[in-house]
Amino acid sequence: MNQNDGSAPLSAKQVAEALTEVFPDLPPALQAAARYIIDNPREVGLQSMRSLAGKASVHPNAFVRLARHIGFEGYEDLRERFRDFLVSDDLGGFGDRARWLQQLAAMGGSSALLGEMAEAVADNLERGFLRQDPKVMEAVCDAILEARMVYVLGVGSAYSLAHQFWYVARMAFGHMTPVPREGSQPIDDLAYIDGQDLLIALTFQPYRSETMAAVRLAKRRGARVVGITDSITSPLAREADDILLCPTSTPQFFQSHAAVTALLESLTALLVGRAGEEARARIEAFHRERWEAGIYEENPKLGALG
Missing domain, CATH: 1.10.10.10 (Winged helix-like DNA-binding domain superfamily/Winged helix DNA-binding domain)
Structure with missing residues (x-):
């Protein structure tokens, strides 16, 4: 139009x-x-x-x-x-939240700053979940489960997000690997990617050129690309086969990744749910080995991170 x-x-x-x-x-x-x-x-x-x-x-x-x-x-x-x-007031408790934020603003100083951050994070979480289509997330999960190898890519501020997703998911799924590895460029670790593999790539404004170069390499090799980004207008959204959008707005100079973390945690939960008892058994075995090796101070519950 x-x-x-x-x-x-x-x-x-x-x-x-x-x-x-x-x-x-x-x-x-x-x-x-x-x-x-x-x-x-x-x-x-x-x-x-x-x-x-x-x-x-x-x-x-x-x-x-x-x-x-x-x-x-x-x-x-x-x-x-x-x-x-x-x-629209369909979120439940929105009026109470608004009054609380107004009170913080009126107090000024650090209280006002905390109120601004609370509002931004709450709004990002709200919009992040409202944007997700369960059917799309189910399709992404199935593609991850069916892939020979799943590469999880993030550089800069997205590195810790990608690494945390891999760190948790690898308890149940042994075919995931983080990108880049120490001392490598993203494209180095994707040297053998092909049509049997899947790349999960994360990038947010300002979008990283290393990430986009890796995405384009994966696309040329025939791999499926799942993009996690902050806007439908991002270059990753235009290149990826599947897109999961998550807002990162903040009143400060840095981005807020609270909603991205929530999205990745939800994706992990869906993966384990769709993988069934085999995934749960792997998680239990993973924690049992750690407990017996003395890594944990307390006997972990199923799903604890360690």
Whole structure:
């Protein structure tokens, strides 16, 4: 859908779909505006165009041009499609949460900072789970279970996330390996990847070129790629066969990975559930060996990390 259709999207969801469709062909300023609308739909209804422009680091006119590009007369017509986000209170306890955050803000100082972080993390978790399609996650799990080898790739801030996912999942599944290994580049550890294998890749703004180079290598070799990223507009989302989106918004200079961690933990739980008793038996054996080797101070319960 674009300005040549003579029609405008009828809902917030359709606005996001239209922006996603035209995103690759937009100039940089309009891409930044489109990405902010797609990733922050609640704020579109709450914030002024000038405020959104400041957060997206673009001139306010970028939002006007963007609205016209997908068939609206102006930005206010686009904004009307997001009014439902203002009245929705379907999360349970939202009003109490809002009052608590307001109290922290009024206290100022560290309390206000903690309130800002709490709001960002809670919103990321909420949106992260709402974005997930159980059918997609089931398909990803089945692909992981069927693959000969599963490579789990993350560099920079995504390294610890990828490593933690591998560290937990390897208790039940011996065909997973982290990438990169110490002293390697990601593409070094994917030298023998092929169509029987699967690559799980994580990258978030600003997207890492090493990760994308590894993804493109895997695609050329015929491997299936599962992308975990923060926006449908990210280069990983455009390359991956399967996409799991997770917001990382924060009022600070760093990204919040709380929602990504929750997504990976959920994916691990689904994997074990779909693998059945064999996976549970492996986890029990893994912990029993550690307990008998004196690694644990306490006898672990099933599923404890160690």
